[in-house]
Structures are given as C-alpha cells and as structure tokens.
Amino acid sequence: MITLNGLTKCYGGVTAVEDLQLEIEPGQVTGFLGPNGAGKSTTMRMILGLDRPTAGKALVNGKRYEDLRYPTREVGALLEAKALHPGRSAHKHLLAMARSNGIPGRRVDEVLETVGLTSVAKRKVGLFSLGMGQRLGIAGALLGDPGVLIFDEPVNGLDPDGVRWVRRIARSLAEEGRTVFISSHLMSEMQQTADQLVIIGRGKLIADEPMEQLIQRSSLGAVRLRVPEPHSLVELERRIASEGFTVDRSGGDVLTVRGASAERIGDIAYETGARLHELHVQAPSLEEAYMELTASSVEYGTHQGNDAEGQD
DSSP, rough: OOOEEEEEEEEETTTEEEEEEEEEEEEEEEEEEEEETTSHHHHHHHHSSSSSOSSEEEEEETTTTGGGHHHHEEEEOOOOTTOOOOBBBBBHHHHHHHHHTTTTTHHHHHHHTTTTOOOGGTSBBBGGGGHHHHHHHHHHHTTTOSSSSEETTTTTOHHHHHHHHHHHHHHHHHHTTOOEEESSOHHHHHHHOOEEEEEEEEEEEEEEEHHHHHHOOOOEEEEEEEESSSHHHHHHHHHHHHTTTTEEEEEETTEEEEEOOOHHHHHHHHTTTTTSSSSEOOOOOHHHHHHHHHHTTOOEEEEEEEOOOOOO
C-alpha cells in the first residue's frame, strides 16, 4: 500500500504538489492522471525518496522509502526508462541491481524472459530502442518481486503489442494482490487498464474514485432515442425540455438528451404514448470525463493553434 499524508512539495514560491491525502490500495490498478505540470512525476519521486517533501509524508507499507531495508523487494519502479549506463548489457544492469539488494542472480534471467528481452540480454543498453528501454525498466521494477509497483508512462515508445503486454502484466500483478500505481497520458489505454483513478491538477487532488463511477458522473453522458412518428417526436421533445433536461434533435427521428437517466426518459416516452425504435445510454469516454474535470487545471493550454507543453 502507498499512503500519502498531507504530501506537499514547493520549489521556491511555486507549489508543485499541495496537501495530497491518498491511499493507493493493493489488489487493483490505480491510474494517476493529470495535465502536464500537474505534479504527477514529482509525487512519484517523493514516494521513492528522490525528492524530499516540503511537508507531509509518503509511505510505502507504512514506512518511508529510505527506511526500507531492501527497497527493491518491497517497491519496484519505472520512472526514466533510459536512465541506464549505456555501456552495460541488460543482463549486467539487472545483475548489479540484484546483487546490491540481496536478490539471487537467477531472478535476472526470469525477469528478462518475462519482459521478452532474453534474446538481447547481452546487448549494451545504449543501443536499445525506447521501447526496449521501457521493457528493461519494467524488468528492473519486477526484479525484487515487490508488492508495490510504480510505473510512470510505462507504454511510452511501445508498439501496440507492447502496449497490450503492459496492460496484461499490470492487470495480472493487481490480481495477485499487489499495489499497482500507473501514470499515463493515454486515456483509451488507461480506461482498459485501471480500476481506480486519481486525478490531480496544479498539484491538488481533483478526484479519487473508481473508474466507472467517475465516468458515470460526468455531465457529458447522454440518452439517445429514435422516435419513428413525427408527431410523437415533437411532443416527446417538448415534454422532455419542460422537465429541464437538455434535448437536441440530431436529425431525422433521433433525440439526444443530457442530464436525465434512461429510466426517466423511458417513463416520459411511456407517459406521452411515444413509440420508440431505439433507446440507449451514450456513456462518455474516460477522455471526455477527464477533460471535463481538468478543464480549469490545465497549466499549459493551446492558444491560436500553438501547443505549449510543460513537465509533470
């Protein structure tokens, strides 16, 4: 488990992370989302003892990272895939990690096979592609067989097959009862991977709730219905609008209603005697729900077609 108690980080007069109160639970994949500059990477670095908090604590299994006797046996992390000695082979890189943490050397071959790098184990990592570096970074995170995994943008540089592989391994680790904490900008992938979502903006917590719950409470969801009879269509549209719901005629015999449940729209159709050929809920995507939640927290936006990107 990862616990954040009032976690705060300031750089001069700038507050990068402010009073985060979180518990990242085992047995599920927790997605960590936020705009560029939101403080995601800073938060992860504080959990791993790489940045010292200005206030508050970041705990792994109830202890600060620096107080863990064998840290790689309790928490595995991938933050910078290419933060490796370019002259070392993948095997030697992992072997050095294993020896310094009291991990049997045979574990190196096991994780290399797990991440699909056995055939290039003797190759210098300076010659690795970004995707291969990501796989090696994940191998390093898995080396100590830890109960807590922290991945910062783990699918960066991977091809579609690699992306699916990361999704499967994240899900399998969580199913084993481990704590899996992943940051990503790929919303469609996160929607397929995460159980719980933590969203921050400008260093502050915006949301901490199950994926489905967060999506369902978005105002961007809609009920779509198709009414074949023109007079019933007009009457139903008028009645729905009279109850304060937003209704649009999408063209032809289709109405799109926002702010109402499918059950309520079905009841209104029954009350007005309208015959329906279709009625279903159009749930928003995670991307749509996320954009709605973070609209006021974007540090670096788009203006007149020019993108400005910041750091996490």
